[in-house]
Amino acid sequence: MNDLSRAGFRQYSRVPSPDLGERTASAKSPRTDVGTILIHWTASIACIITLVTGLRLASDQEFSVVWRAIAPILPQGEIWSWHIVSGLALYFASTAYIVYMHRSGLKRRIALSKVQALTMPTPAKQKWGAVNVLLHWALYALLAVQTVTGLLLYLGYGGWNVTIHSVTATFVLIYLLAHVIGHYGYGGWLQILRVFKPVPLAKTKATRSRPLLAATAVGTAFAGTLVALDYTTVDTLPIRQVSEVPKLDGRMDEEVWRTVRPVTVRTMQGSGLGGSGESMVEIRAVRDDRKVYFAFRWQDPSRSLRRVPMIKKADRWHVIGNRVDNADVTDFYEDKFAALISRQDGFGNAGSTHMGKRPLGDKPAAVNERGLHYTTDGSFLDVWQWKASRGGSLGYVDDQYFGPPRDATPGEASGKARYQGGYWNDPGRAFYSYNYKVEVGHRGPVQLQKLPKDVAATVAALGKFDFNPDSSDEDGARWWMTEAETVPYSKELDEKIPLGTVLPGVLITGNYEGDRAQLRGEAKWKDGYWTLELERDLRTGSQYDVDFVPGETLFMWVSAFDHNQTRHTRHMRPVKLTIR
Numbered sequence: 001m002n003d004l005s006r007a008g009f010r011q012y013s014r015v016p017s018p019d020l021g022e023r024t025a026s027a028k029s030p031r032t033d034v035g036t037i038l039i040h041w042t043a044s045i046a047c048i049i050t051l052v053t054g055l056r057l058a059s060d061q062e063f064s065v066v067w068r069a070i071a072p073i074l075p076q077g078e079i080w081s082w083h084i085v086s087g088l089a090l091y092f093a094s095t096a097y098i099v100y101m102h103r104s105g106l107k108r109r110i111a112l113s114k115v116q117a118l119t120m121p122t123p124a125k126q127k128w129g130a131v132n133v134l135l136h137w138a139l140y141a142l143l144a145v146q147t148v149t150g151l152l153l154y155l156g157y158g159g160w161n162v163t164i165h166s167v168t169a170t171f172v173l174i175y176l177l178a179h180v181i182g183h184y185g186y187g188g189w190l191q192i193l194r195v196f197k198p199v200p201l202a203k204t205k206a207t208r209s210r211p212l213l214a215a216t217a218v219g220t221a222f223a224g225t226l227v228a229l230d231y232t233t234v235d236t237l238p239i240r241q242v243s244e245v246p247k248l249d250g251r252m253d254e255e256v257w258r259t260v261r262p263v264t265v266r267t268m269q270g271s272g273l274g275g276s277g278e279s280m281v282e283i284r285a286v287r288d289d290r291k292v293y294f295a296f297r298w299q300d301p302s303r304s305l306r307r308v309p310m311i312k313k314a315d316r317w318h319v320i321g322n323r324v325d326n327a328d329v330t331d332f333y334e335d336k337f338a339a340l341i342s343r344q345d346g347f348g349n350a351g352s353t354h355m356g357k358r359p360l361g362d363k364p365a366a367v368n369e370r371g372l373h374y375t376t377d378g379s380f381l382d383v384w385q386w387k388a389s390r391g392g393s394l395g396y397v398d399d400q401y402f403g404p405p406r407d408a409t410p411g412e413a414s415g416k417a418r419y420q421g422g423y424w425n426d427p428g429r430a431f432y433s434y435n436y437k438v439e440v441g442h443r444g445p446v447q448l449q450k451l452p453k454d455v456a457a458t459v460a461a462l463g464k465f466d467f468n469p470d471s472s473d474e475d476g477a478r479w480w481m482t483e484a485e486t487v488p489y490s491k492e493l494d495e496k497i498p499l500g501t502v503l504p505g506v507l508i509t510g511n512y513e514g515d516r517a518q519l520r521g522e523a524k525w526k527d528g529y530w531t532l533e534l535e536r537d538l539r540t541g542s543q544y545d546v547d548f549v550p551g552e553t554l555f556m557w558v559s560a561f562d563h564n565q566t567r568h569t570r571h572m573r574p575v576k577l578t579i580r
Contacts, residue, residue: 007090019548030187030194033201035212040195047172049086053079054169056355060370062271062330062567071369076356078376080348084572088223089149094143096219100290103214105206110136116282128185135182139175142168151226153204154572156266158278226476234345236576237263237556239285239548245293247285248533250524252295260284261577265558266297270569271330272470272562274301279560279569287538287579292548295530296558298332300335302472303525304563305479306465307334307389308505310436312497316445317436319505325441327418328368334388334479335525336561337532338568340402341382341546345555345574349373352381352402354421364419367440368566374405375420382546383423384519386532389506390432396512397519397534399426401544416440426544428514433507435481450486450507451493458485458503465502469563475525480506515542530560550579 032040038546056074059067067074075082089432101107110133117130135392149165183191201207208214240263246254262282270277284295308321309332342350354360357369366372383400386392403422411417416439436446458481463474473479481504487493511517521534538548546554554577559568 025417029197030190031197031199032194033106034105034198035104035201035215036106037195037198038212039093039097039100039215040465043090043097044182046086046089046093047176050090051169051176052174053083054166057083058166058169060355061269070135071357075354076359076371077354078348078351078359079355080572081346081351084154084347085319086326086477087146088226090143091147091226092219092223095222099218100211100215103208103211104201105123105204105208107206112137125186128182132179132182132186135175135178136500138206139172139179142172142175146172147303153268156268156571156573158266158268159276161271174412197213200250200459201333230573234573234576235263235265236578237283237285238578238580239287239292241550242286242288244290245291245535246295246533248520248522248535250522250531250532250533251339252284252297252533256286257284257295260286265571265575267558267560267571270560270565271564272564273560273569274470277569279562280559281560283556283575284441285557285577287548290538291535292538292579293533293535294339296337296339296530296534298337298530298558298560299528300525300530300560300562301528302335302470302563303388303475304333304335304469305389305393305473305477306332306433306563307387307479308332309462309465309479310446310448310503310505312499312501312503314499317448317503318444319377319436319438319446320502323368324438325443326368327565328370328567330567333561333563333565334390334392335530335563336388336392336568337523337530338559338561339384340557340559341577342555342557343379345576347572348401349557350381350555350574351376352422360405360421363405363421364412364415366421366470368417370425370566372405372419372421373402375403378404380544380546381543384534384536385430386521386523386534388523389504391508391512392521393478394508394524395520395522396517397521397532399516399519399536399545400424401426405543415416426515426518426542428512428516429510430516431510432480433509435505435507448494448503448520449487450481451489451497452481452503453485453487455497455501459501462504463504472525479504480508483507483509490527515540515544518542518545548577548579553578 052075055067056079058064059071114133115130117126145168149161152161153165240254242507244256246256262284265281267281268278273279279299282297286293308319308324311320321329323329340349344350352373352375355371358365359372381402383399383402385398405422408419412419418440435449438446463476463477518532518540519536521532523530523532553575556577557574559570561568
């Protein structure tokens with residue numbers, strides 16, 4: 001043996017044994033102590049659930065490519081609860097494992113000094129042991145980043161956190177494969193199978209009393225602290241009684257609003273909004289003895305009224321908008337705002353958000369493959385939706401609901417119409433309809449229902465048309481036609497309209513009626529903000545509405561739509577409404 005080899009051998013002889021600290025029954029049948037196995041499988045199951053549910057959420061992103069490609073094999077349904085709860089379980093297991101390593105006397109299993117084996121002429125098994133140690137610490141670094149970014153996302157801080165959270169999740173996925181390869185390299189299939197062969201912990205001088213119990217207690221305490229903080233720090237909006245009620249004009253300049261403390265909600269992961277996908281929403285509310293009044297103010301860089309307009313081309317009329325055929329428009333659409341009110345505060349909008357193309361296996365698929373809203377306990381959640389060009393500029397807010405899944409209509413069952421699960425309108429009618437006939441999946445020319453009596457006057461009412469969807473429509477622009485301004489379509493009239501003419505895609509006919517007409521509101525856009533004021537009776541007597549009863553508590557989620565059909569912003573934690 002030459003001098004260099006002797007030096008290497010002497011250095012290696014001082015490195016702790018790379019047996020990873022497991023207690024074995026025999027050299028040919030490696031086994032693992034019970035505590036390690038229990039924590040290992042808790043962490044493994046939680047990690048896998050977190051990953052696959054996270055990938056489902058990532059596949060829903062507008063510009064997802066890789067994860068959308070594997071969406072058919074990802075889980076569907078109420079994903080949010082599984083994702084958040086499994087993340088909390090993974091946090092528990094990670095914390096418990098740190099404590100268990102310390103109290104069981106197995107710290108040398110993950111000693112960084114073993115990494116020296118990679119730089120010395122040591123047997124392959126020792127080098128694989130060093131690789132496994134590196135992988136262990138790499139996993140903890142990834143989980144630390146996942147925990148921090150996950151908490152920030154839960155609190156509404158999107159931006160780069162979304163990207164970092166997604167990228168580190170990808171590395172965790174790679175880790176799982178590397179973890180299996182590392183252990184196989186260290187000891188083959190017997191090394192991998194040892195997690196199925198428990199033995200009692202072999203005590204040493206470093207072992208402290210009841211290591212598994214202590215680890216479980218500390219992990220539970222840490223996870224429980226997060227849960228307690230979540231429940232005790234949720235934003236609360238008191239709705240107090242006032243003698244003078246606000247005027248609904250979309251300005252929020254009355255004295256009553258200045259005396260109300262607003263709740264500000266960070267919403268994120270929407271489409272548009274200057275590329276950020278985020279909007280801060282201020283919420284105020286008061287009541288009198290008959291009605292409740294809300295004021296919402298949210299960020300939106302442009303006033304968007306152009307809900308899928310139509311342009312005349314040589315081969316007839318075409319809608320202007322991407323993905324009109326599968327109900328996922330993100331360019332030429334109206335601005336919208338939605339509020340969801342529930343009696344309970346479950347994850348995923350009180351458990352009503354079900355992800356995937358076909359979360360209801362016996363019902364039609366979601367045409368945009370994003371998912372469906374419905375409840376599974378027979379309850380109804382109140383949905384208020386303001387739509388800039390479909391009544392929102394004329395004093396109406398659409399009263400809708402999330403409820404049990406509806407039976408499909410013949411058109412929905414055949415795939416020609418959009419099926420929406422349990423998301424539907426309160427009984428009654430709205431006064432808007434669409435000025436074209438188009439079936440799901442249809443692309444190309446469309447058949448108009450109505451033509452304007454005075455084309456020049458209708459075009460003038462639109463204001464300046466800009467083919468940049470992020471541009472702002474003029475104040476006072478009117479991207480709809482009333483019944484009095486139109487006549488039934490005829491080929492003769494159509495031939496008189498010049499090519500390149502742009503017409504609204506919305507018709508206003510009749511009036512709101514029934515339960516659906518129980519919300520009134522006015523909205524104004526100014527300097528990058530929409531302000532919406534609305535009112536509704538405290539009690540409506542409708543099973544599809546949530547009543548505002550003094551002394552009770554409700555929960556609210558809000559969403560901003562920047563000229564898009566379904567890709568609204570969202571937030572995880574609801575606002576608690578206390579009716580005084």
